[in-house]
Amino acid sequence: MSEALWPSDPSRIAEFRLLRRLGAGGMGVVYLGRTDAGALAAVKVIRGESAGDDDFRARFAREVELARRVDSPWVVPVLDADAETREPWLATAFVPGPSLAEAVAEHGPMPSRVASVLGGLLAKALDAVHTAGLVHRDVKPGNVLLALDGPRLIDFGIARAAGDTALTASGVVVGTPGFLAPEQAEGQPASSASDVFALGCVLAYMSTGTLPFGTGTPDALLYRTVHDEPELDGMEGELRTLAERCLAKDPDARPTADEIGRLLAEDTPDASGDWLPDPVARMVAARAAESLALPGIEPTVVDEPEEPPLRHPGRRRLLLAGSALLLAGGGTGAAVWASEDDPKEPSGSGRPVYVLGLHGATGAGETTVSRVAERAARLAVAEHNASPKRSYDLKVKVLADRGDVDSARDVARAFTADRNVVAVLGPVGEIQMRAAAAVYGEAGLTHMSNSTGQQDYFVTSRVTSFQSGAPHLALGTWIAFHAFATGQVTSAGVVIDRDGGTIIQDQGTPLVTNWRDTLEAEVIPRVVAERTDDGPKAVRELLAARVGAFIYLGPLDATVRAAQDLAAAGFTGPRWMQHQLYGSDFPAQAGAAGEGWYVVTMAVDPSALKTRQAREFTAAWRKRYGSTPEPYATEAYDSVRMLLAEFARTVPAGARRRPVRADLAKRLAKVKYEGIARTYTFGEYHQYDNEGDGWTEETFVHQVRDGRFQQLGSLGDLSRAAEAQS
Missing domain, CATH: 3.40.50.2300 (Response regulator)
Structure with a gap:
């Protein structure tokens, strides 16, 4: 949605009278503008350090020239631009519809036929972008706007000329985690195949309502994109097969945008919106009606309204x-x-x-x-x-x-x-x-x-x-830091019980990596699939491996059972549970078997x-x-x-x-x-x-003692105490 102009905003840029703010970010501000003839435009103004960078201005001008060559009804056209003015700007046609991300979040996954239509038209949009010599590099549901006659691909804010590897430093990730190709996640240059990978993510998202590489922090998403296979439950038939090809780790194994467009070829939608699900069509129509109600001119400086x-x-x-x-x-x-x-x-x-x-x-x-x-x-x-x-x-x-x-x-x-x-x-x-x-x-x-x-x-x-609250990803890493700070680093068994949800995966992956690579200690992970009740089997396998420490990341009942199994086996090494069990009934349910278990959490x-x-x-x-x-x-x-x-x-x-x-x-x-x-x-x-440096003072360790959680101190407190004793 939009908001009123700020007093510091300009009232006009070139031929565009500015009406509202559409959004703002690190690069600048996007305004809704209107020409004297009544045409609406999205006007992006570059501010900050980039505006004063001569190299950026040269790249910006070259990008605008390339973007003008994109010829597709499914890509928002460039209307005008100026790379020489004090604050460079770019104007594209304004599309009043909601984004694909909004539509899926509001109304759920798209039917397979609608997903095929959208996928085919977006592939044609990307083919036009690639033909013009550009790589978009940020294809995602938020950059796909829905109109009654079809989608529109927007935001060339980070699009770059194909083969222009000097535009980003090596190792710098540009784009949105969850839709980045593996090569982008590893800091390598993006190509047209990277856009196809992102299109595969979009196909999966609109068909299932979920991201193919799960949820979590950006680091977790990037890691899964590189190492894990996509989750495509809910996709069927040819559309699933195509998504799997798009999401291949090897860029050379992916189809081209032109091939996808031909495989998903459908009749071009008319402007009735009948091809969309009824709730989405109403959403698109309502958003378009709101844009028509915009005032002809909105003053740059106004008294704040009553509402x-x-x-x-x-x-x-x-x-x-x-x-x-x-x-x-x-x-x-x-x-x-x-x-x-x-x-x-x-x-x-x-x-x-x-x-x-x-x-x-x-x-x-x-x-x-x-x-x-x-x-x-x-x-x-x-x-x-x-x-x-x-x-x-x-x-x-x-x-x-x-x-x-x-x-x-x-x-x-x-x-x-x-x-x-x-x-x-x-x-x-x-x-x-x-x-x-x-x-x-x-x-x-x-x-x-x-x-x-x-x-x-x-x-x-x-x-x-x-x-x-602290990211789940960090809380997994902090278990390893607690072991290091208190001298309890030893061979560790880690159970990642997926019945605990995606949060468990967020904690388990960095924990295993840090224990192995940073602490340089042996770690043996075991993954328990959902609804399998294989937790006891994983515990037995780790006991047989004679691990010296134990971490069970899973739901309450499974963690309680793990505590009882470990106690029955006479295991007395350090034991940790996942952070969300702090304050739970674990001490009461586990009884004597729960004594001594740690939990590392932000909660104090x-x-x-x-x-x-x-x-x-x-x-x-x-x-x-x-x-x-x-x-x-x-x-x-x-x-x-x-x-x-x-x-x-x-x-x-x-x-x-x-x-x-x-x-x-x-x-x-x-x-x-x-x-x-x-x-x-x-x-x-x-x-x-x-x-920042203060996180060790803001993360707390609790231990089950005498049937309740007792706070031992912050990670910083425990680290200093261990150093004083050494």
Whole structure:
């Protein structure tokens, strides 16, 4: 979606009057422009270091010249460009439809015939790009726009001339992880075959709704792309066979774009949209209708309106509001009201009242995390409302999904339709985070999850979605660091139990690699396939191999059984479990067999810290809830406080104007927030940035002792203690 122009934005570039902002990134800003004749254009303005680089300008000019040669109805045409001006710019035709990523996220996988039509036309688009001497290098669902008469391939922002290997340094990865070819993932030059590999990923995504190399952090996606086979469950027949050929590791084994176009040849769609599934066709038509309602001229500098810029809803926005009313009325929607507003929260004070949403869950294993997050939110809001100097009041509104895609989207729609909701904490689960992020992103409503750790949501929501929890990938590596810091490096057996979901794979792969390559110790991995109950067999095999350490990465019940099997065998070496089991019933279920097991996690027990901030938080929690803070309470509280602190900076003076929703995400992207146990900053994909030197002080080790989890200290604490004893 778009947002209003900023006061610092130009009002016109060449013949294009600028109307709205379509997006912004590291290279610059994309505007919606209109010529005096009424033609709409997407105008990309290059800013920052690139604008002052003469070599970049020369490449930019050459790229524009090549892009002008692309002749295809399925590629957005270049309308005009200027590489000589102070800030180079490029204008292409504007396509008002949603992206393929949005359509799949909203309505699910495409039927096989629709996928064939889209795949064939995109292949023809790529063939035209390659014929013009270009390599696109970022073919992905977000760069495919849907119109009623067919798709359009967009974004030549990183397209380069074929064979021009000097445009990127060796080893630099350019593009989007999850859609990069193996050769690109390894930092090698991209070719037309690399675009074909990406097209294969797009075919799989639109046919199944999932990425062929799974989900997770960019590093994990790149690793799987190079080493693993794609998962194409849900694809059948010739389309699957073609996708498998496109996804060949060897570039020479892949078909050309021209061959794919001929294999998937279908009648060219007309402008009726009948070839699309009905919900997608309505989505495309609604988006096109909204573009026709744009004003002829929008001033560059305006007084802030009474409502945020999105106050003129299209038909889709009205439908979202309608679904929210259905939920509130107790209809058959998938989401449920988890809690009413706290009766102690404000009403009738005369001050403006803003709402913090809590996107919880009632699914198995997520209810406890939701309850803790709600408690943290209510405590933070109560502290705000206790200040006599406050200029506005806050309330908490809680909605819970059922742990599935549909109900997660329903909750997100209900929150986005409520204009009083200024930010949301959650969702609490990975599935819900991926599903709801697109809804929050489309509405411009900022949300933050402190209990998820995969980054694939950025495919559909790169502006308003944030994660304040550590990536699962890093937490696997940190187990190896704990072993090193405490002198427990020995031969290790690692069980990767896939019944624990993709999170387990995210942790297992880097753990095995680091144990072997960085610690230079023997490691024996065993993978347990889903629904096979082969965990005990894997444990027996590792015991027979006489490993000195044991790591079981899997669900609670399987980890408990592994603990009991190890105890029965008399194994006493160091043992680790996966991080999400911290705070679980593992100590109670495993009994004596669970004693001594470690868990390395970002979650902190603040009652074990000596800092003033931790003591005050622990005392406040105890006073309000009668207990010490539960696991993940600190992280949820930090996240809410961070949201509220940055939101306060977006609230206009006085009570006559409302905050602009989009402003909060802009601030959070640049925030440096000092929490109770760590400093929060966000990386490129709005994930918690753990790349600095302080991560060892912000990662904690807990051990099961006397039937409960007890915090031993941070990785930094344990490392220093080990050094002092040596």
